[in-house]
Amino acid sequence: MDNRKRTAGSSSFRSLVFWSSSFSRQPARVLIVEALPPWWSEICKVLCDALDNFLSLACSLDGPCRIPLLSLYAISRQQECLLPFAQVRGNLARLHSCVEELRSIPGEGCIIGAARGSDLLHQTVLDSLQQFKQYMRHAGSSQACNNASVEVTVVTSQPGRSVVHQLETRLKDADLVSLRRLLVVQVCGAADSGQDTPSPEDTQAEDSLMLGTEVDLQQVENTVLAVETVFKSWLQEQGGDGEQLHLLLPSSSDNPIPVCVKCDTQERLISPALIPLTPSLGVKTESIRDFLPVFNSSSNQSPAPQKLRVIKVLRAEAVCESVLYGLPLLIRPTTCWKLDWDEMESNHSLFHALCHTLRSRDLFLLLQLEPDQRPPAGSSGVRSFYMLQPCPSLSLLLKPVVSRELLLPCSMPAAAQAPSPHAMQTIEGCLAQLDEEFVLNPVSLSSYLYQHLTNKGLVSQQRYPYRLQSSAAHKDWPQALEGPRNTVSRKQRQGRPVGSSSKVRATVAPMPSSTSPSSSSSSLLGPPPAKALRPALSFLSSRRAPAPTQQQEADDDDNSMTMQ
Known part of the structure; x- marks a missing residue:
């Protein structure tokens, strides 16, 4: 479903502010599968399983739209469109049925010639481009695919270089304006290694590929993981129109312009926070309350502790920080008062020995979260993994580890x-301008958060009764709050010079009385006068107060005489 149609009650509504700009260049996707005998019988199960796994993840992802549209074609005896362009998010049932239809294509039958197969393939590519143009013409500006481009992926078991050469030859005169990229994915079996030797014509096609034509070739193994990785590349941002990050390094003292290193950013994993209804994935590690189970107030019992089972020992140099996510938790020996002294001392010794062993041997531990109870019927449960690493102090550091399902391709x-020596000299000169610290001290890093929160709180705080009241707000006061106006005759007001003494005495407008007329305080003081709604003085407000009118000055004089 379209993200812009989601209600404010959804968990992703807060992200709508930046969804319009994040992943705005994602192209529509077309997947063309060559289900031709005899190769189809070898790759059918692998391809369909990988496609099922990928779509189950892509349809459930929250956050920015990573795949705006998807279309699926199959080529067997003839060209067949199993799925016209459709949105991916929230459309798992329809996409799953298309995969099952692809899985049902028989792997045996008559073998069509190579010329017939290449003709069907290039015609399918042209039909997908024409379908995309028609879809965008009818969708108009309401479609999330803003850049109106499409990327076509062809999955085949035939020799990849020959397929690339055939597509380049047959598509060289076609209209490929909306085609952003044409990728040929060759699924190679064990018997295919070393058989795809390029011919002279294929070598020429490869040379033209190096010159920037629209056709690319990627060879993958015939495994679910390898094919699944190809599909997961669709989830990464496909911008590329400009650099995404600038690293500024200090230059020499005589040059005030910093040295700029321009970079691009790439996601390494899918954040578990973008997957709804997935417990035990370690999504939240911000506090101990997010990690421990919820306290059961009905039974008045303390929550059972989470159980992390150590499953592997890892070398510290073999752990990549890019596969860790979330905020770390410090682990220290327990001080629970329910334990007796001997047990607490023994537990402290074991913890100390664990920290010392991990630090001395430079080891990390891989842990798996033990489920509290058996998963419901029909579900295998969801596992989460954590990394435990030693600290210089008597403590351990716990970090969540990403699993295979959420890992994005990264080569x-x-x-x-x-x-080059020139680049080395430039970078070394930049680093020489910086101060060196042996220990990172976060106390020396100030983000000016206090000032920001203070300014934001003061701006958003309501300043009544010191702020000016508009005339529209005056009309909204209940009539019961307006008592009889205490007035004096015009003769008493005449001849009296206009001064500011009466205005100075009313520096703060009195608060409207909320007590009932029957209360004792109300009977003694009387109903609040209407002049209580007079705006405050200009020096107590951020705006300049208008000049006092004759009626306001008369009210000030009335107030002065009444107080006397």
Whole structure:
């Protein structure tokens, strides 16, 4: 469903402010599957299982829209559109039925020729582009796909370079304005290794690919994890129109302009907070109340402690910080008063020995959360994992670890050679301008949060009765609060110079009385006069008060005479 149609009661309503700008360049997706014998029987189960896993995640994700539209084609004896362009979020039932229809395509049958297969493939690509144009023409400005581009992914078991060459040859004169990228994914089995040797024509096609044509080739293993990783790349931001991050390094003292290193950002994992109704994923680790179970007030019993089972020992240098998420929790030996002294001392010794062993051997522990009870029927339960690492003090640090389902593809190439001497000299000169600290002290880092919260609170705080009251607000006061006006004759007001003494005595407008007329205080003081609604003085308000009118000056004189 469209995110903009969600109600304010949903958990994702607070994110609507930035959804319009985040992931705004995500293209629509077209998946074309070559279900041709005899290869289809080898990859059918793997591909459909990977597609099922991916769609179950993509349809349930909250937050920015990562896949605005999806269309699915299958090529067997003929071209077939299993799914016209449809939205992905909240549409799992329909997408699952399309995957089951794809799974039901037989893997045996007559084998069509290579020319016939390539003709069907390029015609399917053109049909998907035409369908996308028609969809965008009817959708108009209400569609979330703002950039009006589409990315086509072809999954095949045929030799990938030959498929790329055929598509380049047949699509060279076609209208590919809306096509952002055409990716050919070759699912390779164990028998396919070393068989896809490029011919001279394929080498020429590969050279043209290097020149920036629209066709790319990716070869993956015939496993669910490998194919699933291809689909998960759709969830990453597909911007690329400009750099996303600037790192500013101090230059030499005679040059005030900093050295700028321009970078792009990439997600490493899907935040578990974007998946609703997934308990025990360790989504919240901000406080101990988020980690422990809720206290049962009806039974008046303390909550049972969470149980983390150690399942592996890891080397510290083998742990990548990019797979950890959330806020860490400090773990220390318990001081529960219900334990006797001997048990508490023994527990303290065991904890001390654990910290010392992990620190001395530079080890981390991988833990799994033990479920409190058996999962309901038909559900295998959801597991969460944590990393336990030692601290310099007598404590341990607990961090959540991402699981396979939420991990996004990340292929960072290793540096093949040393950087250039000029770049090394520039960076070393920049770092030489910075102060070096041996210990990170957060106390020295001030974010000016106090000032921000103070200013925000003062601006949003209601300043009645010191603020000016508008004339419309005066009309809204109940008539019961307006007592009889104490007035004097015009002769008593005439001849009296206009001064500011009466205005000075009324620096604060009196509060409207909320007591009933039958109360004793109301009977002694009488009903509040109407001049209590007079606006405050200008020096007590952020706005300049208007000049006093003749009627206001008369009311001030009446107040002075009444007090006398």
